Amino acid sequence: MxxxxxxxxxxxxNFGESHGPAIGCVIDGCPPGMALSEADIQADLDRRRPGTSKFVTQRNEPDTVEILSGVYEGKTTGTPIALLIRNTDQRSKDYGNILQTFRPGHADYTYWQKYGIRDPRGGGRSSARLTAPTVAAGAVARKWLKERYGTTFRGHMTQVGELAIPFESWEHVPHNPFFAPVADTSAIEAYMNELRKSGDSCGARLRVTAQGMPVGLGQPLYDRLDAxxxxxxxxxxxxxxxxxxxGFASVAHRGSTHGDSLTPEGFKGNNAGGVLGGISTGQDLEVQIAIKPTSSILIPRETIDTAGQPTEVITKGRHDPCVGIRATPIAEALLALVVMDHALLHRAQCGDVQLPTPDIAAQSRDG
Incomplete structure (x- = not known):
């Protein structure tokens, strides 16, 4: 594959399957000389891991990361960094009833059509379990970017199902299981409790940002930073x-107001989300993502079996009623991986470029 x-x-x-002995990743290209330990990675994995509240899957994985290579005497060597996360709480028997059927909304049908074989245990490679190595790799990227440029990443939920979540403060995000920027999450809890009782699921909307961005990352055509x-x-x-x-709100804007005006003191706005012409402006990267409802639900649904015959399926097992609840650390990690890759590409091609013009994005940040 x-x-x-x-x-x-x-x-x-990235390697592994949801119900295999382990999952993990190999990072190639990390610059040498950076201090790195399991503890640097574990904190982000703990934010993503399952079993942390009643509102997510009760699969109880510690997600303990092991560094197998690429680090010597506590520092990266510039060689491949292998990270391993062992699976310890698989329940493959939960998937015995779907061996010959396709779950609506899942990759079962497409995998079977493409490869002629599929691993039904938790979805195999299509499982969200495989996002754990992504978060681990993102933690390495985040550490290097923070030390090199002061770049930081954070995110929060802006909507769950039909329920919009207002932004109050970033300080609330770490203190509730929803990554919600509000002090009172009782409305979200009530909504999720009702959803769980019904056996159904919902989607979510998340915002993720990168602050302290360097200027000039990205290319103007095929390798655009935003692309x-x-x-x-x-x-x-x-x-x-x-x-x-x-984003899509741009449709209702006028050109006279949408473009972010430049002044000697910096940009007046950030409708561009920190990217112009595919290249970073130095402003915050602003990204929002829409996540569909969890496909694994207890409500019976129509489907077909591998013989093409009509049947009905109920997805048993332990599943998130809203996969968006645990997605914030993953989205942060993915953004960090993109910025990290572009930072190294920029350093390789344009590291010696010097301009007499000021960094107006930095002036915007500094006031």
């Missing part, structure tokens, strides 16, 4: 829409 490697200079190859961001986000399970900056 091809399509398991992401990136050009900072390459991440690669969209490519990465659409590689995340269940993502069906990506917006950069004002």
């Amino acid at each position: 091809s399509g398991n490697t992401f990136g050009t200079l900072f390459c991440v190859t 690669d961001i969209a490519y990465a986000m659409l590689g995340l399970n269940a993502v069906k829409g990506v917006e950069i900056g004002a």
Whole structure:
């Protein structure tokens, strides 16, 4: 199976299955000399891992990461970094009833048509379980970018199902299981409890940002920074829409107001989401993603079996009623991987470029 490697200079190859003995990734291209330990990676994995609240799947995986190579005496060597996460709480018997049937909304049918064989246990390679290595690789990228440029990444949920979530403060995000920027999450909890009782699921909308961005990352044509961001986000399970900056709201804007005016003090706005002509402006990257409802639900649905005969399927097992709840750390990691790759590409091609003009994005940030 091809399509398991992401990136050009900072390459991440993902391996494993949801119910196999382990999952992981190999990072090739990480610069040498950076201090790196399991603890640097584990914090982000803990934010993503299952079993952390009653609102997500109760599969209880510790997601403990092991560094197998690429680090010597606590520092990266410039050689491939192999990261391993062992699966310890598989329940493959939960999937015995779907061996010969296709679950609506899942990749069962397309996998079977493409490869002639599929792993039904938790979805195999199509499982959101495989986002854990992505988060691990993203943690490595985040550390390098923060030390090199001061770039930081964070995200939050803006909507769950029909329920819009207003933005109050970033300080609330780490203190609830929804990554919601509000102090009172009782309305979200009530909504999710009702959803769980019904056996149904819902989608979500997330916002993720990168602050302290360097100027000049990205290319003006095929390797645009915003295009690669969209490519990465659409590689995340269940993502069906990506917006950069004002996104689809741009349709209702006028050209006289949409363009972010430049002044000696900096940009007046950020409708562009931190990217102009495919190249970073130095402003915050602003990305929003739309996540579809979880396909694994307890409500019976029509389907067919491998013989093409009509049947009915109920997806048993442990599943997130909203996969968007745990998606924020994954979206942050994907954004970090894109920025990391483009930072190395920019350094390789344009590292010696010097301009007399000021960095107006930096002036915007500094006030």
